Amino acid sequence: MNFDIAIERLKSEGFKRTPSREAILRLLEREDRYLSAGDVRKALADEHPKMSQDTVYRNLSSFSEMKILEETELGGERKFRMHCNRHGHHHHFICMECGRTEELDVCPMEQVSRELPSFVIDDHKFEVYGQCPDCRTAG
Amino acid sequence: MNFDIAIERLKSEGFKRTPSREAILRLLEREDRYLSAGDVRKALADEHPKMSQDTVYRNLSSFSEMKILEETELGGERKFRMHCNRHGHHHHFICMECGRTEELDVCPMEQVSRELPSFVIDDHKFEVYGQCPDCRTAG
DNA sequence: TGAGTAAATCGTAGTCATTCCGAATTGGAA
DNA sequence: TTCCAATTCGGAATGACTACGATTTACTCA
Structure with missing residues (x-):
C-alpha cells in the first residue's frame, strides 16, 4: 500500500x-x-x-x-x-537487525484446520526471525 | 515434562x-x-x-x-x-478463553528455508488462536 | 551436624511502553 | 466564515517488568 x-x-x-x-x-x-x-x-x-x-x-x-x-x-x-497488498494472505521474515521484512507465501493453516475440526480458529501468527543478506554481509 | x-x-x-x-x-x-x-x-x-x-x-x-x-x-x-516433551519440535493452538493448548505437528520451516536461501534463520513463531471445544460448548 | 558461603528471596523503588484525561486546537461541512 | 465534532497536546496514571541493597536460606564440607 x-x-x-x-x-x-x-x-x-x-x-x-x-x-x-x-x-x-x-x-x-x-x-x-x-x-x-x-x-x-x-x-x-x-x-x-x-x-x-x-x-x-x-x-x-x-x-x-x-x-x-x-x-x-x-x-x-x-x-x-x-500493509502489503501484493498478495492477499501472507506472512513475514523479519530481520532482527534492521527490521527489513520479506514476504513469505507459505501458510500451513489449511492443514491445521483439518487437524483441529472441533476447534474455532480465529487467528494465527507465523513469523520467521533472523538476519537478512545485507546485514549478514555487513556484519 | x-x-x-x-x-x-x-x-x-x-x-x-x-x-x-x-x-x-x-x-x-x-x-x-x-x-x-x-x-x-x-x-x-x-x-x-x-x-x-x-x-x-x-x-x-x-x-x-x-x-x-x-x-x-x-x-x-x-x-x-x-515444556511439552511428547514430540520434539512442535507448535500450539491456544484457546483465548481458558488458555488451554493443543499441540500441532505441522511446521512449514523446511519450505521457508528453501524460499530464503541467502537469509540466516534464527527462530520462528507459529501459533494458532481461537476457542477450544470445551469453551465453545460452554459459551 | 553445624558453621560458612554463595545463591535466593524480600521489599521496594525505578523503568519503559502504553493509556487516559481535560483543555486547547483544527479540519471540513454547512 | 462559522461552528462543532474530531483531533491534538501535555502531562499524569497504569501495568508489566527490572534493579538493587538488605536479609534469609539451601547446600557444602569440615
Whole structure:
C-alpha cells in the first residue's frame, strides 16, 4: 500500500486528514519495515517536534484497525508497517537487525484446520526471525 | 515434562531447590497451560502470600532459559507453560478463553528455508488462536 | 551436624511502553 | 466564515517488568 491509497481509506472511513497523520504515513511508506511507536516519534522529532506520544499511539492503532498498517508484537513492543497488498494472505521474515521484512507465501493453516475440526480458529501468527543478506554481509 | 524431571534439570544446572521454585513448578504442572507472572502470583497467594514478584519473574525466566518452560508473548504479556516433551519440535493452538493448548505437528520451516536461501534463520513463531471445544460448548 | 558461603528471596523503588484525561486546537461541512 | 465534532497536546496514571541493597536460606564440607 502507498500513501495515497492510505489517505483514501482514511477518508472513506470518516477520519480527517491531519499533518500528524500525513507525516506518520509518509514515514511508514518510506521505511517499509516494522517500526515501534518510539521509532516513529524519533524519526519525526525534527519535522514535528511537538507531536505527542498520544497522537502517535492513537493513530498507529487506528491505522492498524482500518488495515492501513500491519501490526506485530516483538520484544515486548508493538510494531507497525505499511500493509502489503501484493498478495492477499501472507506472512513475514523479519530481520532482527534492521527490521527489513520479506514476504513469505507459505501458510500451513489449511492443514491445521483439518487437524483441529472441533476447534474455532480465529487467528494465527507465523513469523520467521533472523538476519537478512545485507546485514549478514555487513556484519 | 513433569515436576520431578523439572527438579532434576534444575539441580543438574546448579540451581537450588527452594519452596518458591517447587510451588511455581507444581502449579505449572497442574495447570498445563500458559500462565502470566501475575496469574502465578494470584494462584499462589494463599499458599505463599509473601512470595515477591521479583521471585516469580526471575524464576519463570530461569526456567524458560533452561527449557523447563515454554514461553510466548500474548496480549503484551509474557506467558509460560510446562515444556511439552511428547514430540520434539512442535507448535500450539491456544484457546483465548481458558488458555488451554493443543499441540500441532505441522511446521512449514523446511519450505521457508528453501524460499530464503541467502537469509540466516534464527527462530520462528507459529501459533494458532481461537476457542477450544470445551469453551465453545460452554459459551 | 553445624558453621560458612554463595545463591535466593524480600521489599521496594525505578523503568519503559502504553493509556487516559481535560483543555486547547483544527479540519471540513454547512 | 462559522461552528462543532474530531483531533491534538501535555502531562499524569497504569501495568508489566527490572534493579538493587538488605536479609534469609539451601547446600557444602569440615
